[in-house]
Amino acid sequence: MATRLVQINMKAQDDSALGRFWAQALGWGLDSEGPGVTNLEPVGFSYPDPAAVCIDVIARPEPKMVKNRVHLDLATTSTAHQTELVARLKGLGATLADVGQGDVPWTVMADPEGNEFCVLEPRPVYRDTGPIAAVVVDCTDPREMARFWGEAMDWTLHEVTDDHATMRSAEGVGPYLEFLRTPDTKSGWNRVHLDVRPYPGGDPAAEEARLLALGATDPGIDRSEISWTVLADPEGNEFCLLSPG
Template structure:
């Protein structure tokens, strides 16, 4: 048994407006499975597929108050492409952001609801990922996060160090999942989180038990009205274990 990262879940005051921004930014299709839910995936994509990590945007009334612990890194192919992408994203409503990054070759931006993301300088490692280079998670212990997520999912661990760890789908396609050491600690509910799914035919309860044995925990909220499970990883980051697909 194993899970795989299938999407990120992002909260928004206006899911439709934020969905339009990210659909135009990524060149993806946009849909809605229910009021207050906007679904984004590549045009022609058959969900789930490791070639892409999709985005679900969910309407919530709480405003963003702190820096997100999960964000997207966007890939570029040249310095000219980086500049062009930054300019295009500004035209769509993104702004430059300062999260204390200092003088770095990448550009930190925020979407129209203030969610941070990075437009990277050209890096060969992301040459085949598509526009989303990586889903990045702030971490106090990247080694432990690589241990947990490497066992939780059937993704391959590519790099592990004290300050950085990365994983990618076993098929070698799509974005990376990266853990970067940061000094800040988690504060409140994560506005952006990971959604993972077991494979078709797997048992949700059995997979939940396996993840708990690896170090996942209960966030302590009422889950009686949902068909999926909400858990936390060893650093307290919420994630959803979806029904098998």
Template sequence: MALRLVQVNFKAGDDSALGRFWADALGWGVASEGPGVTNAEPPGFVWPDPRAFYIDFVTVPDPETVKDRVHLDLATTSEAHQAELVARLKDLGATPADVGQGDVPWTVLADPEGNVFCVLEPREIYRDTGPIAAVVVDCADPQAMVRFWGEAVDVTVHEVTDDHVLMRSTEGTGPYLELHRMPGTRTWWNRVHVDLLPQPIDGKEAEVDRLRALGATDLDVGQGDVPWTVMADPEGNEFCVLGRA
């Protein structure tokens, strides 16, 4: 298996402004591969280093405003750190968000373009993930979806329940990939999706064929002739398999 979860991609109204917010939020740097694209990169790594995790922000003409099925959870090391991080994020432009979470120990916020994310209370499991604890994907059936994602990418599955699946790179680095049960059928495209990096990158076509055999489907979102392949998992969540530019 030679696919790694390497980044998340945000559709943006203003890639530069949104990228700067997230880079400042995470303590990362920013770069750009061209007009309309901003990259947030952790210090000490250069794309496409597979040991690191990145975020891309891409300006699109009409970003959707529906609830996304993919969001980020941010890690904290103490209650004081959680409070300090929430305050700093609000100073950067984040706002409180109510997604029906009720009385919970984590804080739900929205970035300046409305993308919801969570600042978690300190949890031992996320002590070594870096600032991003997890990439969370809502789905109707986590146990069915783990059969796809557990084989699609190079991960170790750590926990499986009826409502929740927890997995992470086999090398024990970067954020967790989490599947959470969320009733309802998705009828929109996500503003946030995950990108997968083949290793080696010249093996992309073989990996795409393998994903099709696992149940992924090809997807046309108007991407045109690009070096990456846009696909959807068995529940219709988009993702990209990256190729050589």
């Protein structure tokens, strides 16, 4: 049994507007499965496919209050491309952000609702990821996060140290999932979280039990009106276990 990362769930006060921003930023298409939900994926994409981690933008009334513990890193192919992309994103409504990064070669920005993301300088490791180089999760223990997520999913662990860990789909395509050691700890509900899905034929109840045995916890969400399962990883980051598919 195994799951794979299929999408990022991002809360927004205006899902349509934020969805349009990210669709234009990534060059993706957007759709909606109902009021308050905006879905983003590459044009012509057949979901789910490890070649991309999609984005669901979900309407929520609460404003963003603290730095997100999950963010996107965007890939660039050259210094000129990085400069052009930063300028284009500013034109779409993004702003420069200071999260204490100091003098670094990447550019930290925030989308129109304040969600932090990075526009990376060109790095060979991300040359074939598509527009999203990596999904980055802040944590206090990258080794433990790599252990849990490495067993939770069938993704391949590429590197793990005391400061960071990196994994990618078993097919070697799409963005990386990275865990970055940070001094701050989680407070409140994450406005951006991971969604994982078992493969076709998987048993959702058995998969939930397996994830709990690996160290996930049940945050006690009322399931009466939802068809998926909300769990939390060993550092308390919420994630959703979707139906097999």
